[in-house]
Amino acid sequence: MVNDPNSLSNTSDVQTTHIHLDLSVNFAKKILSGYVILDLLTLRKDVSEIILDTRDIDVRQVLLDEKPLKFHFAPSDEKFGSALHIELPENFAENKSFKLKLDYNTSPTCTAAQWLEPSQTCGKKYPYFFTQCQAIHARSLLPCQDTPAIKLTYSAHIRSPYQTLMSAIIVGEEDTGDGTKIYKFEQLTKIPSYLIALAIGNIKGKKIGPRSTVWTEPENLEASAWEFADTEKFIATGEDLLTPYEWGKYDLLVLPPSFPYGGMENPSLTFVTPTLLAGDRSLVDVVAHEISHSWMGNLVTSTNWEHFWLNEGWTVFVERKILGRLHGEKERQFQSIIGYRHLMDSIEKFGADNPLTALAPKLDGVDPDDSFSSVPYEKGFNFLYYIEKIVGGPQVFEPYMKAYVKQFMGRSITTDDWKDYLFKYMEENHGPEKKEALLKIDWDRWINAPGLPPVKNEFDQTFSKACSQLAKRWDDARNNDTFEGFSPNDIKDFNSNQKMVFLQRLFECPPFPYKAIEALDKVYNLTNVMNSEVRFWWQEVCLRTGYEPIFPHVVKFVTEQGRMKYVRPLYRSLNRCNSELAKKTFLENKSFYHPIAATMIERDIM
The missing domain is CATH 2.60.40.1730 (tricorn interacting facor f3 domain)
Known part of the structure; x- marks a missing residue:
């Protein structure tokens, strides 16, 4: 062992x-x-x-x-x-x-x-x-x-x-x-x-599919049942890609807002955050991720937290396969671009030389919570995406995915176990040329080296191009007095992910002057958007500028939900702008947060 x-x-x-x-x-x-x-x-x-x-x-x-x-x-x-x-x-x-x-x-x-x-x-x-x-x-x-x-x-x-x-x-x-x-x-x-x-707790359930019930407090039941009505499509697509669903039922529990994660793949009962209740099903793709864990992580499990990428990298890869089948390949490519941005952010936060940014880091003496980041998710996804291309594309790789689950279901494995079977499968099913292709991969750098992947995959830019172009227009116009030429029509055809990426691109620009922030909000009414992803990135853009009118909206957001994806970065950003307000807000609401989240926020700002 x-x-x-x-x-x-x-x-x-x-x-x-x-x-x-x-x-x-x-x-x-x-x-x-x-x-x-x-x-x-x-x-x-x-x-x-x-x-x-x-x-x-x-x-x-x-x-x-x-x-x-x-x-x-x-x-x-x-x-x-x-x-x-x-x-x-x-x-x-x-x-x-x-x-x-x-x-x-x-x-x-x-x-x-x-x-x-x-x-x-x-x-x-x-x-x-x-x-x-x-x-x-x-x-x-x-x-x-x-x-x-x-x-x-x-x-x-x-x-x-x-x-x-x-x-x-x-x-x-x-x-x-x-x-x-x-x-x-x-x-x-x-x-x-x-x-x-x-x-x-005071939890009620409503059936939303042949093997799914959504559970939540009665006040959220109808909204939750509507939001997650397409859950069966995710399960069935996962089965088509992999193996029959093993767990009997797939229920969802929408927790109170202090739940610290987007979702947790507890078998037969996935926990999800109420921040997914956007009212337009724009955030339910998180469920595709948690459903993918039914195979990757729950059936085939990493043997310890050093090999966590086998759970999460594989899950992101399957999740995006599901979304590609349901929403089209360009959406899968767009999600991959978004994910790579998250990977870059995590590596920047840790430092490119930090050993915790390796795909399979050494965790002797390290609390796994302290190593948590996008690295196992997105570096792992990019590794699998790269291997898929190397061996000949989905027509070769997708049958291997099914075989991989059948080979290791019910077991806990290491990265070496995964790698050995990959070589064995490809040689036995596709001949020595596939083995030769795999041998050309720089395995040590992909698995053990810190920082960004040694190869940057190319993804389709169709959905992201418009986001980048609009952000550039605003960057070019940052010192204008009137901001003419911008209108709500700029983003009327954007889906929620495109709005989020547009804001990410603004965040990557030098901090905007107050008048540009005011113009952005006037044109697009961003402060009042309730989609949690859009709301988060808009507040980050504002805090990067030190825009004081956003402070009460940030305080409201970080105290009405406890999802670490949002509250930790926002507390850090607010702390840079106004440390007294950040610390006061946290101390007054510390008991609201899950103990894991409270500990991490305290380390971030206190």
């Missing part, structure tokens, strides 16, 4: 095959309490102890066959938590199966959890709870081998006063007679620990 530098558990000695959770939710104390049963299998002889990952977990006792075992916690590591050492009663032989039961409760500081007060929800009447375990936060939810190297099935019984959902299939509900229910779940397809997910 490949070492995971971000896990403290002894995965070379023993592996978990199944987890059963039996937990009660306590909103008053902000804890989950109960027990977990771990089905374990020894991998070598003379195993004398089990080491599990934990963070701020209170373990009351550990039982083997109803008999208590000795255990202790190692000193806590700030990044990785505390290793829980469990002493076995004797040395276990290789291939021995056994169960450990751990009675425990989480802490109110559980980094996987966010407990929302009623005031933080849409309805303002009921509390809400949800988890986010990626990357290494499952260890704060339960004692476990918290590494993607281990894939397991799980089941759960959750006692709760409100509707409860998990990244699993609900198989029953039981009234307890005390105002709570026991919600019963099963996930029979193997997953890594980071995909265990739980949400509890």
